Amino acid sequence: MQLFSTFETTHYLEMAISKLEKRGMKKENIYAVPLDNRSEERKVFDSLHRSDGTSLIDIGMALGTAFSVIGASIGFKLSWGPIYWGLISAMIGFALGFAIRLFTELVVKKRKRLLRGKHSEIILIINCEESQAELIENILWNHFALGVAKVKER
Structure with a gap:
């Protein structure tokens, strides 16, 4: 045995x-x-054949929605109108949320992955x-x- x-x-x-x-x-x-433990860095972006289960666009979608509502409301007073300002602010909100999520995955969670867990x-x-x-x-x-x-x- x-x-x-x-x-x-x-x-x-x-x-x-x-x-x-x-x-x-x-x-x-x-x-x-x-x-031999893994020496290469884990990839942040998923591919078609491999996914780590985390989403990078969840905060971006939420902030994009919130910013578009605010931008459309303010757009009634601005020259281009509510539709253009709603779309512009939605893109800004999505980019801001994506950047926040990317920062947390690359910097904050990388430290936690190194400190946590038994190998x-x-x-x-x-x-x-x-x-x-x-x-x-x-x-x-x-x-x-x-x-x-x-x-x-x-």
């Missing part, structure tokens, strides 16, 4: 490995594989007997594994 688990690079991983060795696991049956950095693969699987799984969970999976050999 094989057990797979993911860990962050911490001293808990080393403690889990040493505890497994104390419980009789041979070093040849424990494999630690470091992962798997090491995969620990353990070959063992089925009778030892429960004990090993408990040891891994007690040493803060991010995930554990069992695979039975055929």
Whole structure:
């Protein structure tokens, strides 16, 4: 049987490995594989085949609507009339909202993405007997594994 688990690079991983060795696991049956984390920046603009679920035009649409109502109301007193001023102010409101949303995605949320979340950095693969699987799984969970999976050999 094989057990797979993911860990962050911490001293808990080393403690889990040493505890497994104390419980009789041979070093040849424990494999630690470091992962390469994503080094490229995430893309802000979505494509046809990939979307991150965030919209850049939601604030722009709301501000465009609000600005167009205000622009059309003021446009009755101005020379071009309410239609032109409503359209002009709608474009200004949309551009302002789009710029606000783009700023929050590029600057504010980038900082949050860097600070937040746990990333798997090491995969620990353990070959063992089925009778030892429960004990090993408990040891891994007690040493803060991010995930554990069992695979039975055929």
